[in-house]
Amino acid sequence: MDAYKIIKHPLSTEKSIRLMESENKLIFMVDNSAKKPEIKLAIEKIFKAKVEKVNTFIGPDGKKRAYIKFSNETPAIDIATNLGLMG
Numbered sequence: 001m002d003a004y005k006i007i008k009h010p011l012s013t014e015k016s017i018r019l020m021e022s023e024n025k026l027i028f029m030v031d032n033s034a035k036k037p038e039i040k041l042a043i044e045k046i047f048k049a050k051v052e053k054v055n056t057f058i059g060p061d062g063k064k065r066a067y068i069k070f071s072n073e074t075p076a077i078d079i080a081t082n083l084g085l086m087g
Contacts, residue, residue: 003042006034011065012085020076023069030066032058039066047082049074 010016011027019025030039036054043051043066050071057065070076080086 006042024076032064
């Protein structure tokens with residue numbers, strides 16, 4: 001599956017900003033059929049960043065979210081800034 005089909009868009013909510021600051025994580029909406037290893041590879045390919053861990057969650061709306069924990073050498077805030085999430 002193509003990396004750009006797996007990752008739909010980042011979530012910019014209060015919770016995602018808090019996670020970014022405290023745990024170096026970003027939240028992305030992802031394709032419901034995407035598996036964790038595919039999500040990890042897609043994020044690493046798109047952002048050229050090292051991913052430590054991927055957790056997924058399907059919300060009550062039936063949409064899948066991926067909580068991406070970046071390694072220490074990749075600050076999540078840098079990626080968020082590049083995506084235009086941080087003003």
